[in-house]
Amino acid sequence: MGVSTTLALILSYAESLIPAFFGVPGMKPGLPNLAVVVLLGLGDPVGALAVNVLRILLSGFLFGSLYGILFSIAGAAVSYVVMLLLMKSGRFGIPGVSIGGGVAHNLGQLVVAAFVVRTSGIWYYAPVLVAAGAVTGFVIGVTAGAALPAIRAFVLTES
Numbered sequence: 001m002g003v004s005t006t007l008a009l010i011l012s013y014a015e016s017l018i019p020a021f022f023g024v025p026g027m028k029p030g031l032p033n034l035a036v037v038v039l040l041g042l043g044d045p046v047g048a049l050a051v052n053v054l055r056i057l058l059s060g061f062l063f064g065s066l067y068g069i070l071f072s073i074a075g076a077a078v079s080y081v082v083m084l085l086l087m088k089s090g091r092f093g094i095p096g097v098s099i100g101g102g103v104a105h106n107l108g109q110l111v112v113a114a115f116v117v118r119t120s121g122i123w124y125y126a127p128v129l130v131a132a133g134a135v136t137g138f139v140i141g142v143t144a145g146a147a148l149p150a151i152r153a154f155v156l157t158e159s
Helices: 002-016 033-041 045-063 066-089 094-117 120-158
Strands: none
Touching: 002 033, 002 045, 033 045, 033 066, 033 094, 033 120, 045 066, 066 094, 094 120
16 A cells, blocks of 8 residues: 555656646646556555545645645545446446546546636536546556556565
8 A cells, every 4th residue: 555655646746747738727647546546456446545545635735735635636536436336347447447537537626626616617628628538547547457467466476
């Protein structure tokens, strides 16, 4: 758990250095979600949730803001539930689960943004954010899927 949390925190820091992804303010590639997707792929949903929450709180206090924590928690909560349901359905591989998580994360953040800015105009960002969530979710999912066999082998030899 410590290694996964550290990896997620390092990826959060790296992501915080990206000023604007695809020119859209606030959009990030979701690099820290790699640790969460890997843990879900290893069959550890409780660990995935713990790493997700710890990473958001730690990175928010270290390189973010209270609003950043609020938006991240909203997106992560929706994303986690969607990924867990997709994983439990058995119908989706790691990339599909991650795509669902990426899209859900962005929609969760849009809901919070709509409440914060008190305008429905924020929903004009939805198509761009859904597409970005799908693309970045796919990349994170493929990366996690490629890493999982080596991680499983390592975990089995260490136990």
